[in-house]
Amino acid sequence: MAISLQKGQKVDLTKSNPGLTKIVIGLGWDVNKYDGGKDFDLDAAAFMLNADGKVMEDKNFVFYNNPKSPDGSVMHTGDNRSGIGDGDDEQIKVDLGIVPTGISKISFGITIHEAKERNQNFGQVSNAYVRVLNEASGEELIRYDLGEDFSVETAVVVGELYRNNAEWKFNAIGSGYQNGLAGLCKDFGLDV
Template sequence: MANFKLQKGERFSLSKAAPGLKQIKVGMGWNPNEQPGGPEFDLDVSAFAIGSDFRIPSDSYFVFYGQVEIGNCREDTLEKGLFRPVTEDGAITGAIDDPDGRRSDGDDDEDMLIDLDRVNGEVEQIIICCTVCKYPNDVKKDRRTLNLNFGQISGCYIRIVDQQTGEEIARYDLKERFTNEDAIEFGRLFRAGRSWEFEAMGRAHTGSLQTLVDMYT
């Protein structure tokens, strides 16, 4: 199976890269460059499954860790007692929150699971995003988090993995140093006829998660 190393703006076809692919894992990782005694760095992965109007069809298609608080979730079978948000069609299963970015070697910090065949027909794109969690949403209510940005992060990547085989199909390593921005649209899955394609976006914003919520909801 081909393993594509993507640059910003590049696209590839999932059906051509892995014929018959049905279920994928979207993994993301990063290394926070924390200062001794500084605020804790918490990044969150989210997704917006949007239609032709560039809006989510319903609230469940904004997939982020906070969705578990309204009961739209399932218990993860691999990590007992941890819960993942899930869309109402059951196609997109969101990430378990990793508050510090200190993953074990070879593991992603956070991941999403997507069953491509089950995605609601109204959904034309799935935008995968990464944002810096800031006061007052951070665990320790530390106002210093308001100054955090992606310029303080290294080794940030997104990758597409065949969920059945565990093989990595494509990977995009973020090269830009965003010294003011705190939200990134990292990549998107989009329909191309009857198949799905992936684009490495690397589009950054200020305003953290709320900016993206305002764009797509």
């Protein structure tokens, strides 16, 4: 049975699931009734961070335009441009066993594509969640439902995997940004 987290909660991932190395980060959302006349496109991304919380090279920023990290440990499975339908809207696969030792943390974010130009924000999004699945079995291990705490934000860091000695843990973050993908990238040490 999946562990349901609240904002700020942390949980062991590999310690409580011995032998687990391949996981899927599933991200999902729905768009509230929206009649702005433009598509509403949310995008998932993963930031592979060093001990200082920075991305050391652009290729360690994994998203629809860079779907795979150089070492193959993190892979975006594809861009969903509508969010329509049940289940995960986008997924990112992580092979914990081959994440380079210089990577201390992998942060996962959701951004709204062209949010400023389209006058869109997370106040128009509902049922957003992140979940961690065992890739081999499909079993949901961890789930964090973000709730409706956002209004003007155009990007959200939903959660992060982080190393704790030889184990991996998951932290439910739920932190919003008003300056979209550019703001996330800047905070993680990338120039856009």
